[in-house]
Amino acid sequence: MSTVIDSLRTAVALAAGGDPTLWRTALLSLQVSGTACLIGAGFGITLGAALAVSRFPGQHALIVIVNTLLGMPSVVVGLLVYLLLSRQGPLGQYGILFTPAAMVVAQSVLVVPLIAALTRRQLLASLAEGGDQLQSLGAGAPATALLLLVHERFGLLTVLLTAFGRAIAEVGAVMIVGGNIDGVTRVMTTTIALETSKGDLPLALALGLILLSVTGVVNVAIGLLQWRGTRTPLQAFG
Amino acid sequence: MTAPGGTAPLITLRRAGVSFGATRALQGIDLALHRGERLVMVGPNGSGKTTLLRLMHGLLAHEGERRVHPLQPEGREPVCAMLFQRPFLLHLSVQWNVRVGLWLQGVPRREHAARSADALERVGLGGLARRRARELSGGQQQRLALARAFALQPDILFLDEPTASLDPGAKREIEALITATAGPELTLVMSTHDLRQARRLASRVIFLDEGRLLADLEVGRFFEGAALPEAATRFLKGELTWSH
Amino acid sequence: MVPLNLRRRLIGALLAIAGIGLALQAPPARAQDARFIVMASTTSTEQSGLFAHLLPAFKQATGIDVRVVAVGTGQALDQARRGDADIVFVHDTAAEQKFVAEGFATERRNVMYNDFVLIGPKADPAGVKGHDIAAALKRIAATGQPFVSRGDKSGTHSAELRQWKRAGIDIAAARPAGYKDCGCGMGPALNMAAATNAYVLSDRGTWLSFKNRGDLTILVEGDQALFNQYGVMVVNPAKHPHAKAALAQQFADWVVSPAGQQAIAAYKIGGEQLFFPNAGR
Numbered sequence: 001m002s003t004v005i006d007s008l009r010t011a012v013a014l015a016a017g018g019d020p021t022l023w024r025t026a027l028l029s030l031q032v033s034g035t036a037c038l039i040g041a042g043f044g045i046t047l048g049a050a051l052a053v054s055r056f057p058g059q060h061a062l063i064v065i066v067n068t069l070l071g072m073p074s075v076v077v078g079l080l081v082y083l084l085l086s087r088q089g090p091l092g093q094y095g096i097l098f099t100p101a102a103m104v105v106a107q108s109v110l111v112v113p114l115i116a117a118l119t120r121r122q123l124l125a126s127l128a129e130g131g132d133q134l135q136s137l138g139a140g141a142p143a144t145a146l147l148l149l150v151h152e153r154f155g156l157l158t159v160l161l162t163a164f165g166r167a168i169a170e171v172g173a174v175m176i177v178g179g180n181i182d183g184v185t186r187v188m189t190t191t192i193a194l195e196t197s198k199g200d201l202p203l204a205l206a207l208g209l210i211l212l213s214v215t216g217v218v219n220v221a222i223g224l225l226q227w228r229g230t231r232t233p234l235q236a237f238g
Numbered sequence: 239m240t241a242p243g244g245t246a247p248l249i250t251l252r253r254a255g256v257s258f259g260a261t262r263a264l265q266g267i268d269l270a271l272h273r274g275e276r277l278v279m280v281g282p283n284g285s286g287k288t289t290l291l292r293l294m295h296g297l298l299a300h301e302g303e304r305r306v307h308p309l310q311p312e313g314r315e316p317v318c319a320m321l322f323q324r325p326f327l328l329h330l331s332v333q334w335n336v337r338v339g340l341w342l343q344g345v346p347r348r349e350h351a352a353r354s355a356d357a358l359e360r361v362g363l364g365g366l367a368r369r370r371a372r373e374l375s376g377g378q379q380q381r382l383a384l385a386r387a388f389a390l391q392p393d394i395l396f397l398d399e400p401t402a403s404l405d406p407g408a409k410r411e412i413e414a415l416i417t418a419t420a421g422p423e424l425t426l427v428m429s430t431h432d433l434r435q436a437r438r439l440a441s442r443v444i445f446l447d448e449g450r451l452l453a454d455l456e457v458g459r460f461f462e463g464a465a466l467p468e469a470a471t472r473f474l475k476g477e478l479t480w481s482h
Numbered sequence: 483m484v485p486l487n488l489r490r491r492l493i494g495a496l497l498a499i500a501g502i503g504l505a506l507q508a509p510p511a512r513a514q515d516a517r518f519i520v521m522a523s524t525t526s527t528e529q530s531g532l533f534a535h536l537l538p539a540f541k542q543a544t545g546i547d548v549r550v551v552a553v554g555t556g557q558a559l560d561q562a563r564r565g566d567a568d569i570v571f572v573h574d575t576a577a578e579q580k581f582v583a584e585g586f587a588t589e590r591r592n593v594m595y596n597d598f599v600l601i602g603p604k605a606d607p608a609g610v611k612g613h614d615i616a617a618a619l620k621r622i623a624a625t626g627q628p629f630v631s632r633g634d635k636s637g638t639h640s641a642e643l644r645q646w647k648r649a650g651i652d653i654a655a656a657r658p659a660g661y662k663d664c665g666c667g668m669g670p671a672l673n674m675a676a677a678t679n680a681y682v683l684s685d686r687g688t689w690l691s692f693k694n695r696g697d698l699t700i701l702v703e704g705d706q707a708l709f710n711q712y713g714v715m716v717v718n719p720a721k722h723p724h725a726k727a728a729l730a731q732q733f734a735d736w737v738v739s740p741a742g743q744q745a746i747a748a749y750k751i752g753g754e755q756l757f758f759p760n761a762g763r
Contacts, residue, residue: 087565087722095724097566098520098551130326136297136319137386138342147338151328179520179551182534197669198529199676199694 007205014206015213022207026214029187032100032174033167036107037115037160043108044115044163045156049145051116052123053131063120069113075172081106082176098179103187106173111163118159123148154226161222168215188214245272246310248394248425249294254302255449256289263289264449267302271394273309274422278436278457279429281446282473287429288398290446294427295320295396309393316393316425317343323399325383327371332363332382335371339386357389358382361415377408384415395420397428401435413439433474437461445470518547519729522558522567524637525667527712530687530756535749540736546729554667556635562586562715565722569730571737573637573685573712587715593737594746594757595711598641599689600702601672602681610681615705619649626659628680630671633663641710642683648707672698685710687756712757714738738762 014022051063083089085097085105096102126148134144149156171189178185180194188211195204247270255265264286271277271294279287292298295318296306309316319339327335336354345353358364361381366374371382380400387395397416401409417439420426430436436443436457443460445453447469455464466474527533528550537548553561555572559581562570570587572578578590600618602610608627610618622629631653632639646653653661662680664671668688675682676696684692689700702708716734719727736742738761746759 087724092565093724098549132292132297133320133322133326134342136292136295136322137339138344143342147328150330153329179549181549181551184549194529197525197667197673199669199673199692201694 003201003205006202007209010202010206011209015210022210024183025186025188025191026210028100028185029168029189029211030214030218032103032187033107033164036104036167037111037164039104039108040111040115040163040167041160044112045119045149047112048116048119049123049149050141052120052127053145053148054141066113066116066120070117072110072113073172074110074170075176077110078106078173078176081109081173085177097177098181098185100178100185102177103174103185106177107167107170110170110173111167114166115159115163118162119149119156122152122155122159126151157222157226161219164218165215168211245274247272247307248309248316250303250305250307251294252303252305254293254300254304256286256293256298256300262449264293264300267293267451269294269444269451269454271425271427273393273425276420276426276439276441277428278440278443279427279446280431280433280436280443280473283431284448285446286449287446289449290451291320291396291398291427291429317390318394318396319387319390319392320396321380321383321387321398321400323402325379325386327379327382329370329372331368332371332374333358333367335382336386336389340389343390345390353389353391354385357385360388360419361385362411375408377404377411380404380408380412381415384412388419392424394425394427397426399429399431402431409435433461445473447473517545517729518549519568519726519733520549520551520566521569521571521730521733522561523550523552523571524555524558524573525552525669526636526638526685526688527571527573528552529667529669529691530685531691531751532687532746532749532757536737536742536745539745540733540742543736543741544732546732548733554632554634554636555640562717565717565725568717568726569733570715570717571712573710574640575711575713577637577640578713578715581715585718586721587718590713590715591734591738592761593712593714594743594759594761595709596686596757597703598638598683598708598710599686599700600681601675601684601689601698602701603679603697604699605697606701608681611701613702613704615645615702615707616649618702619645619651622660622681623649623651623658628660628662628675628678629658630675630678630680630682631661631663632668632671633665634667636667637710638668638683638685641708645683645707687751690751690754690756711760 047066051059051066081102082097084091085094085102086092087097096105123145127144131144134147139147169189171193174185174187175190175193178187178190180186180190188207192204192207192211195207249271251267251269254267256263267290279290281287289298293300293304296304306315308314328338330338333354336357337350340350340353355364355367358367361384363378363381363385366378371379374382400416401412404412413435416426426439428439440457443453443455443457444451445460445466452467453460453470460466461474523533533550537550541547551561551567555574555577558567558570558572559577561567562581563584563586570581571593581587582590600610600615602608608618608622608625610621612618631642643653651658660680662674662678664674666674668684669692671682672684672688672692673694674680676694676698679697681701714734714737716727716730717725719725737746743759743761746757747755749756
């Protein structure tokens with residue numbers, strides 16, 4: 001219990017003290033996970049929309065695969081991306097292993113199945129409600145997908161937020177492909193892992209609380225955006 | 239009102255049928271739709287009215303033959319639009335919902351503003367152009383759906399129980415808008431369970447039961463004494479004993 | 483009430499600004515990392531804090547950034563074999579010599595040494611306190627007291643296995659009753675030992691900077707056998723042409739030079755020197 005109280009005090013002191021390393025680490029976490037979510041959204045939303053709206057052979061197999069990949073452990077994703085980016089791997093010549101770019105790649109791979117599955121689920125409801133009406137207006141599959149994405153844009157924001165939460169909280173993938181290099185690829189979660197292994201538990205917990213607060217602020221910001229957009233506060237935070 | 243036999247047909251169905259899996263929703267349908275008609279379908283729930291509408295509009299896979307004939311004298315394919323019992327409106331403004339319809343049809347962008355404003359005026363929603371579509375009342379939403387359809391300048395308008403979910407006032411508004419615009423330029427095909435509405439709006443009535451077309455008569459003859467199949471007679475009696 | 487499209491434009495502008503802000507962060511990082519090498523080293527070396535002390539001095543002397551990826555010795559060498567590092571800095575002479583024999587480096591150089599210490603509960607239930615590591619391990623095996631092993635192919639793990647062998651105990655064949663193989667780094671192993679009041683072999687550097695000691699203390703030290711030699715090897719450009727051999731060589735040269743050796747000797751925790759430079763000896 002005293003560890004927790006120590007950590008709360010340390011957390012407040014760190015946050016108030018404006019330690020530059022801390023803020024640089026937090027900023028890197030936000031950048032890596034934020035970029036990964038945007039890239040992952042590009043692929044994930046497209047895939048999710050296609051799975052919702054189109055009919056093509058092998059569709060059901062693909063849906064099962066996507067749903068299974070949802071549960072992929074982040075450390076496995078990290079390992080696979082490492083093998084891809086290693087000098088001996090197919091993409092080794094770009095030399096992006098152990099840089100923030102590699103972390104962005106790994107986290108993008110991590111969130112694509114999540115975004116795809118959630119987007120598909122989001123669209124299926126609207127599709128049931130109005131798919132045939134859009135069809136009667138002359139919309140083919142691509143137009144239907146586009147219109148429903150616009151229609152569901154606030155729901156999609158929640159999907160992206162969920163993906164962001166998953167990305168910024170994971171440590172397995174970024175540890176392996178980033179190497180936890182001080183000042184280059186060290187993010188909040190890998191710092192917490194490092195401090196834990198050094199036995200500095202109060203500091204590790206304090207950093208954890210700070211990370212949680214950062215994610216909390218992002219959630220609140222997006223929630224406010226949605227509230228102004230839909231004017232139904234309860235729905236916005238759901 | 240034009241006599242069914244006199245003009246060339248727009249859509250013909252020959253021995254057409256529709257199945258959903260093991261269920262046969264429609265079978266053996268022979269029907270010809272003529273320009274300027276106001277064709278109303280009646281029948282019990284589950285008789286296949288909605289399916290027949292969608293089949294005529296071209297939304298369903300089917301057996302048998304469905305043919306769309308070019309308009310005379312214009313020589314082009316007829317433009318179709320459909321109204322549903324509960325209109326699906328996007329989370330956009332009123333005018334954007336109309337513009338989406340124009341975009342989907344491929345109308346050139348420069349015409350969008352004028353045609354959508356025009357259509358909204360016609361249905362009396364001109365002042366609400368920027369409102370969120372989903373905030374409108376039931377009657378207003380159906381009027382928006384009508385505007386969306388009118389903006390496309392359709393030759394054939396399909397309506398699937400368009401006033402079933404509306405209160406009497408809204409129902410009257412919608413009916414008024416439909417009758418105001420129907421004419422030699424706009425052919426109507428409508429389904430309804432409201433027989434008085436059928437009487438008010440139709441030029442020709444068909445009766446469906448269990449996926450089969452059992453009666454097809456001019457409106458006067460349908461409601462006044464012509465020899466009808468038993469199912470139709472029972473249906474009429476059943477309905478008319480209730481007061482609306 | 484702000485009209486719908488104006489509000490949308492405002493939100494769009496906010497998002498655009500945020501996006502640009504994010505994107506602008508990237509270039510500065512790339513500008514300063516023009517001269518850098520990737521060094522594969524061990525968690526124990528990093529956690530001792532040596533690099534935070536040593537590398538800035540090197541950067542000042544040469545302008546080269548050293549990016550340390552800290553893993554176990556075995557993993558560090560494998561990483562270099564794959565070509566994912568430019569230089570290796572570990573503490574397992576036998577494994578390093580194998581690395582050179584395989585051609586992945588042209589030579590290895592001694593840099594510094596520190597020592598291992600046997601950590602255990604203050605109460606010392608196995609009665610090992612003293613200066614003889616082989617005797618201590620024999621007693622731990624005989625009494626079945628808990629012992630945490632890193633089990634991760636690290637330099638420390640190799641040293642631990644060597645000591646068991648010297649004590650006449652074959653770990654692979656018959657593990658002592660309390661032997662726990664965690665497959666983890668030095669920090670987590672110490673955490674586990676603190677939590678279960680177990681014995682554990684650690685390098686002095688990690689122990690000195692370790693904060694979660696619980697009831698543990700140093701019980702055996704000073705045995706010649708606990709001497710821990712660090713070596714540096716530049717990855718052979720013949721095997722991996724893309725490796726930054728020239729820059730890496732600068733580090734290998736600097737760390738054995740008087741300047742580098744002095745920097746190593748100057749690193750202290752609580753007034754105590756952790757690493758003892760011994761290049762060229």
